[in-house]
Amino acid sequence: MMTDDGHEDLHRTMGPVYSLEVSGASAGPTCAQHGEFCFLCNFSASEDQDDPWSDIIDVIGALAEENKEIATIVKIVHQNYEQNVRPTLSYTDAAAGITIEHPEWSKDAIRRHIVFTSTQWPSLFSNVCENIFVSMIALQSKHVKDMDTEDVDEERRKALVDTMMKYSQFQRNRASTFHLSKNTKQASSRI
Numbered sequence: 001m002m003t004d005d006g007h008e009d010l011h012r013t014m015g016p017v018y019s020l021e022v023s024g025a026s027a028g029p030t031c032a033q034h035g036e037f038c039f040l041c042n043f044s045a046s047e048d049q050d051d052p053w054s055d056i057i058d059v060i061g062a063l064a065e066e067n068k069e070i071a072t073i074v075k076i077v078h079q080n081y082e083q084n085v086r087p088t089l090s091y092t093d094a095a096a097g098i099t100i101e102h103p104e105w106s107k108d109a110i111r112r113h114i115v116f117t118s119t120q121w122p123s124l125f126s127n128v129c130e131n132i133f134v135s136m137i138a139l140q141s142k143h144v145k146d147m148d149t150e151d152v153d154e155e156r157r158k159a160l161v162d163t164m165m166k167y168s169q170f171q172r173n174r175a176s177t178f179h180l181s182k183n184t185k186q187a188s189s190r191i
């Protein structure tokens, strides 16, 4: 919004075009920037036949491969943790000198881990960027025409076309990146 004297109003309340927040505001995107418990950060794979950590990694990997939305993946991982892991889990925070029985792994914490903390599933962050582009284009395209005069607003048209062109570039880069990363994954899994 512009003020009467033509300057941009710096006191606007701005919001996300594609929200990843399950609830509340966050201090930063990764697990380390939050005090919340994260199962994947605080535990690791075990040799046991029953290895819930690896099971959850496999679930996320399979869903990422299917290009499921982040919200869907978070919901499924949360259900899996609640049913199969939390009831028998005990977590000792050595720094704080406390043990927490059945720690809560919130949906916010799961989302932070899979999208921003782990680099294991780069396609998930790429999906977020994709959704930002799509949401931005949908939003910008709603406000291009002057409804009284029926004229196309030149400035808004340029902004919309610019986003569409950047989106097209992003898609091309994404296609080549994920072609490369699939090869990398296959090569490293043979080692």
Ligand SMILES: [Zn+2]
Binding pocket: 031, 038, 039, 040, 041, 042, 112, 113, 117
């Ligand atoms: Zn984490």
